[in-house]
Amino acid sequence: MHSQxxxxxxxxxxxxxxxxxxxxxxxxxxxxxIVLFGFALSNExxxxxxxxxxxxxxxxxxxxxxxxxxxxxxxxQQSLQSAQQLEAAFKKGDIKMAVIFPPNFGNNLQHTNKATxxxxxxxxxxNLATTVTNYVTNIINDYNSSLNNGNVQPLQITPEVQxxxxxxxxxAPNFVPGVMALVFMLxxxxxxxxAIVKEKELGTMEILLVSPFRPIYIIISKLAPNLxxxxxxxxxxxxxxxxxxDLQVKGSVLLLTFCSMLFILTxxxxxLLLSINAQTQESAMTASLMGMMLPTMLLTGFLxxxxxxxxxxxxxxxxVPSRWYFIIVKRVMLKGLGFEAVWKETLILAAxxxxxxxISLRKFKIRLQ
Amino acid sequence: xxxxxxxxxxxxxxxxxxACNELSFDVDKGEIFGFLGANGAGKTTAMRMxxxxxxxxxxxxxxxxxxxFTQTEKIKMNIGYMSQKFSLYDDLTxxxxxxxxxxxxxxxxxNIRTKTQELLxxxxxxxxxxxxxxxxxxxxxxxxxxxxxxxxAPDIVFLDEPTGGVDxxxxxxxxxxxYHAADKGVTVFVTTHYMDEAEYCNRVSxxxxxxxxxxxxxxxxxxxxxxxxxxxxxxxxxxxxxxxxN
Ligand SMILES: Nc1ncnc2c1ncn2[C@@H]1O[C@H](COP(=O)(O)OP(=O)(O)OP(=O)(O)O)[C@@H](O)[C@H]1O
Ligand SMILES: [Mg+2]
Numbered sequence: 001m002h003s004q005x006x007x008x009x010x011x012x013x014x015x016x017x018x019x020x021x022x023x024x025x026x027x028x029x030x031x032x033x034i035v036l037f038g039f040a041l042s043n044e045x046x047x048x049x050x051x052x053x054x055x056x057x058x059x060x061x062x063x064x065x066x067x068x069x070x071x072x073x074x075x076x077q078q079s080l081q082s083a084q085q086l087e088a089a090f091k092k093g094d095i096k097m098a099v100i101f102p103p104n105f106g107n108n109l110q111h112t113n114k115a116t117x118x119x120x121x122x123x124x125x126x127n128l129a130t131t132v133t134n135y136v137t138n139i140i141n142d143y144n145s146s147l148n149n150g151n152v153q154p155l156q157i158t159p160e161v162q163x164x165x166x167x168x169x170x171x172a173p174n175f176v177p178g179v180m181a182l183v184f185m186l187x188x189x190x191x192x193x194x195a196i197v198k199e200k201e202l203g204t205m206e207i208l209l210v211s212p213f214r215p216i217y218i219i220i221s222k223l224a225p226n227l228x229x230x231x232x233x234x235x236x237x238x239x240x241x242x243x244x245x246d247l248q249v250k251g252s253v254l255l256l257t258f259c260s261m262l263f264i265l266t267x268x269x270x271x272l273l274l275s276i277n278a279q280t281q282e283s284a285m286t287a288s289l290m291g292m293m294l295p296t297m298l299l300t301g302f303l304x305x306x307x308x309x310x311x312x313x314x315x316x317x318x319x320v321p322s323r324w325y326f327i328i329v330k331r332v333m334l335k336g337l338g339f340e341a342v343w344k345e346t347l348i349l350a351a352x353x354x355x356x357x358x359i360s361l362r363k364f365k366i367r368l369q
Numbered sequence: 370x371x372x373x374x375x376x377x378x379x380x381x382x383x384x385x386x387x388a389c390n391e392l393s394f395d396v397d398k399g400e401i402f403g404f405l406g407a408n409g410a411g412k413t414t415a416m417r418m419x420x421x422x423x424x425x426x427x428x429x430x431x432x433x434x435x436x437x438f439t440q441t442e443k444i445k446m447n448i449g450y451m452s453q454k455f456s457l458y459d460d461l462t463x464x465x466x467x468x469x470x471x472x473x474x475x476x477x478x479x480n481i482r483t484k485t486q487e488l489l490x491x492x493x494x495x496x497x498x499x500x501x502x503x504x505x506x507x508x509x510x511x512x513x514x515x516x517x518x519x520x521x522a523p524d525i526v527f528l529d530e531p532t533g534g535v536d537x538x539x540x541x542x543x544x545x546x547x548y549h550a551a552d553k554g555v556t557v558f559v560t561t562h563y564m565d566e567a568e569y570c571n572r573v574s575x576x577x578x579x580x581x582x583x584x585x586x587x588x589x590x591x592x593x594x595x596x597x598x599x600x601x602x603x604x605x606x607x608x609x610x611x612x613x614x615n
Contacts (some may be wrong), residue, residue, distance in 0.1 A: 003472065004472060004473050004475050007468070007473055008472075008473060011461065011465070011469050014461055015458070015460060018461075019460065019520070101596075185530070201454050202454065202455070202458075203453070203456050206422060206454070207452060209422055210422060210448065210474075211445060211473050212446050212474065245384040
């Protein structure tokens with residue numbers, strides 16, 4: 001039986017390698033996503049255009065503005081008077097940050113020893129927003145400590161940072177786990193269901209079922225190439241995000257790989273399940289797209305935060321495997337947490353995996369009708 | 370004569386619809402058994418029951434000495450099947466297809482190699498061994514599919530309209546292959562819509578609306594129906610049919 005299985009697995013790999021276009025898509029997709037995202041994010045912060053709104057116009061504010069203006073990182077575009085003007089400037093998109101001095105800034109500082117500066121950044125590019133706000137805070141803090149030289153009662157200027165449009169700074173850190181979930185779903189669920197349904201459509205499935213080859217081996221052989229492609233993809237994504245996005249796995253790579261395998265297997269089981277009812281490759285494809293890709297995009301949490309969704313959607317999101325995988329990847333990869341932080345999610349994923357496989361194996365009938 | 374297929378009142382219902390109604394017939398070892406009938410008569414359904422792809426609703430049947438209800442796994446070891454749909458992989462080469470089907474029947478690597486060579490020679494496809502099946506003309510594909518269906522030397526081979534859409538010359542060559550297999554003792558169970566092919570069979574069964582309306586050798590059938598050829602015999606029976614897929 002061993003050699004029979006090998007024969008079949010070999011055939012599956014031949015299918016995959018012969019179909020160059022699909023192969024290119026399977027490996028190209030994650031690469032393209034990560035690389036494009038890497039380019040879309042600017043690490044270049046020199047000469048970032050900013051605006052200053054000075055409602056106080058005193059000596060202190062003038063000094064701070066001069067300091068900011070002299071920095072090579074910033075290019076003060078204009079001075080604004082009203083909040084409306086400010087909003088318009090951000091919407092136009094070429095302003096990355098606004099520094100706002102409230103009225104009576106200098107007065108407050110002299111009399112109460114405290115004053116705040118509002119720093120607002122356009123966080124649609126989270127990397128850039130973080131960098132520019134860090135720079136400006138540094139400049140303000142430097143100025144603050146130079147004022148305090150020898151002072152008995154220290155003055156305190158506090159920069160109040162506000163991220164506009166993307167307060168949680170969703171960017172590469174959220175994007176990469178999302179890409180991982182999507183790519184595995186695509187390769188495992190869609191390709192598996194299409195591969196199985198293809199045999200039905202071609203009529204070869206009948207021949208296989210008439211042969212003594214065991215149906216379980218058909219399943220194993222169909223899963224094998226997609227499993228391997230996905231593991232390769234996992235490492236491609238991890239390496240690329242480390243190189244292009246400067247995003248390394250903070251936690252255990254082994255744990256991440258283990259959880260990814262679990263998610264990959266779950267996606268394979270979903271693909272298997274979808275293939276059972278579908279009769280044509282097209283319907284298998286549609287079922288995967290509507291049944292899996294769409295929920296993955298919407299309910300995983302990397303495009304839209306689940307916490308902000310209506311309750312029914314939140315409940316529904318719990319049924320989507322990628323939702324749990326997404327949490328695991330974020331914790332292990334980004335926060336560097338260990339198994340104790342993700343065991344619950346891992347358990348849920350494992351349960352889903354076992355359940356889905358049990359259902360689909362039962363339904364994968366020996367007799368066609 | 371040894372009976373390799375025996376059925377008794379073999380019936381298949383799909384809901385209220387009776388696709389095969391109480392089929393009773395025997396097929397002898399080494400025989401070429403023609404299974405005729407108009408579209409929708411129930412030929413494929415009967416064949417699928419015998420191959421273990423479909424569970425009969427009632428009746429009895431044995432194939433290669435094994436029961437179709439309880440011993441389908443044993444049956445599978447002893448039969449070959451060529452379905453009505455084309456059954457080779459287009460994106461694999463000729464020899465890859467042969468090796469694959471030989472492989473899943475558990476043949477040894479060495480056997481597979483010699484068998485592949487033997488088949489290629491027999492079919493005159495030595496130069497096409499590395500050609501993708503998609504690039505072959507339909508007639509060649511069908512001949513290859515037949516050879517592949519008996520690559521594991523089964524006792525019985527089931528052929529469901531193996532020559533559909535193939536030109537007369539190639540059909541003739543196809544039947545040479547069938548005779549060659551039958552000479553080696555393989556029992557051939559074949560459905561067809563071509564009446565000249567019916568003449569090639571040792572015995573012919575003609576199904577009408579799910580029942581076997583006639584069963585005998587072509588010579589006897591022509592006598593019985595007072596006809597010059599099988600075409601005429603078939604026409605006399607088939608025009609009584611109520612059901613048609615077309
Ligand atoms: N799974 C099924 N469910 C319901 N009806 C079916 C099913 N399979 C076949 N039938 C019906 O049973 C009848 C016999 O079908 P079958 O495929 O056996 O005919 P056939 O003799 O092989 O015809 P053809 O020459 O067109 O291949 C047809 O009317 C068909 O519609
Ligand atoms: Mg048919």
